[in-house]
Amino acid sequence: MSIAQTETSPTIISGPSGVGKGTLYKRLLTDHPGVFATTISHTTRAPRPGETRDVDYYFIEKSEFEGMIDSNAFVEHAQFGGNRYGTSKKTIEDLTASGKIVVLDIEMEGVKQIKMAGMNARYVFIAPPGGSLEVLESRLRGRGTETEESISKRLKQAEKELEFSKTVGVHDVVIYNDDLDTAYAELKDFIFKERGVQDQPVE
Numbered sequence: 708m709s710i711a712q713t714e715t716s717p718t719i720i721s722g723p724s725g726v727g728k729g730t731l732y733k734r735l736l737t738d739h740p741g742v743f744a745t746t747i748s749h750t751t752r753a754p755r756p757g758e759t760r761d762v763d764y765y766f767i768e769k770s771e772f773e774g775m776i777d778s779n780a781f782v783e784h785a786q787f788g789g790n791r792y793g794t795s796k797k798t799i800e801d802l803t804a805s806g807k808i809v810v811l812d813i814e815m816e817g818v819k820q821i822k823m824a825g826m827n828a829r830y831v832f833i834a835p836p837g838g839s840l841e842v843l844e845s846r847l848r849g850r851g852t853e854t855e856e857s858i859s860k861r862l863k864q865a866e867k868e869l870e871f872s873k874t875v876g877v878h879d880v881v882i883y884n885d886d887l888d889t890a891y892a893e894l895k896d897f898i899f900k901e902r903g904v905q906d907q908p909v910e
């Protein structure tokens with residue numbers, strides 16, 4: 708079964724690093740484990756402290772990653788911060804076949820690739836309050852996972868992503884993550900409304 712033919716199309720969440728998309732989508736998955744699921748990405752970056760292999764990411768060697776690109780195994784893949792990241796077609800297909808709504812956290816180049824591939828999906832962009840880079844910077848610092856170099860790389864990239872988010876017709880909705888609970892409510896509203904569900908499904 709090709710991805711375009713699946714009945715329940717994935718929801719794709721994107722937005723600049725530090726905007727809070729990981730926080731939002733983890734909450735979605737934790738609150739509704741029977742409804743939503745996310746794929747595990749492949750990456751060539753080293754695990755961060757506290758991350759688990761084959762749970763947080765499939766941590767693989769560069770050569771293996773390149774082999775997967777050659778065999779067209781990814782729906783999208785990108786290089787970011789000197790490392791490669793990708794979402795395999797198989798992981799999306801397996802989850803969708805199991806009846807879950809797939810929610811993906813994908814960066815800008817990946818969104819472009821998925822759009823180009825014509826995958827049937829819903830696109831959500833998470834933006835910082837007022838489109839502010841200062842808020843992103845303080846969230847990235849507050850997270851305590853990035854070096855100064857990594858923070859400045861991410862902020863440069865963030866500028867491009869915010870610009871891209873203004874392109875008409877790319878995203879189905881832009882959600883400003885000012886207050887986390889409000890942003891979360893808007894995200895759930897969008898996903899459930901788009902699926903014609905009035906109330907949230909009972910699990």
Ligand SMILES: Nc1ncnc2c1ncn2[C@@H]1O[C@H](COP(=O)(O)OP(=O)(O)OP(=O)(O)O)[C@@H](O)[C@H]1O
Nearest residue numbers: 723724725726727728729730846850884885886887
């Ligand atoms: N609405 C919010 N208000 C204040 N802080 C927030 C809010 N949303 C998220 N944060 C905090 O901002 C930091 C960055 O959030 P998160 O790690 O979810 O970002 P991200 O967009 O997934 O980044 P990356 O793409 O680098 O993984 C975290 O420390 C998180 O707790």
